[in-house]
Amino acid sequence: MKARRQRLILEIIRQQVIETQEELAEALRAAGFPVTQATVSRDIRELGLVKVPGEGNIFRYAAPGETPPLRRDERLKRLLRSSVQFMDFSENLVVVKTLPGEAQGVASAIDQASWPEVIGTVAGDDTILVIVKPKKLVTTVLQRLNELARG
Template sequence: MKAKRQRKIKEIIKNNDISTQEELANALKKAGFNVTQATVSRDIKELRLVKIARKDNVYVYGLPKQQAIVHSEDRLRLMMQEFVQDINFSENLIVLKTYPGNAHGVASLLDSSNWEGIIGTLAGDDTILLIIKPREKVEDILNKLKSLMK
């Protein structure tokens, strides 16, 4: 059922401008899927959907440009280059600023990267907070993040 629903999600976002999880949930319900917002949110994360700006500056869900990239380091590099605007830090915290709607996708890849020193991430719409332990790892992680953006 999950695979069928996720195939339908891909079809829906390819053929429609979907801006919110609620719109996606409603489209799935019309297609015969009984879903909650939480289910839609998990599917968006698993499918690694991104928000893409149309010419009129309305953001809609889309598939990553290069879905064929399998290796997570390559995916992370692509996401860092395309969506991260700025990196800053204070003490044991690193803050990444992304384009609106892209923080969750980047944070998810950082979570799955299992880098030594990152004990957690917290993502909003356009901001990611990385918690680093020990504090001495901050410089190494900053350098690694910056190298991925090149």
């Protein structure tokens, strides 16, 4: 019972923004686990959960070592807005032109975003090649990059 509950806790915090122990207890109760605040507190301690920054100046529970996706997307958005001058594509490649010296940081942020359709990036000083697979998703990747760059 305890192992199942703790596996469910990890699943819940991956899928939802949980800010408080009470929110976690409510989610567990909704899933059929009648818990007390003391049980939730003990599970949090045993699982080593930590509070990490989330979107909108909130803090949420996360598993130890987990880099919240929101933080990665925020970094990528900030870098795209401040560094990118132009984007285009050909076949399965997206070309991203940046300010001089900015390409490697932007490419690293794209890699860390872990988009399943992006195989990887190659960066020079001011140009990035984003390799997309399958080819039919290249416009989707370009559109997502453009949306993040616009805000």
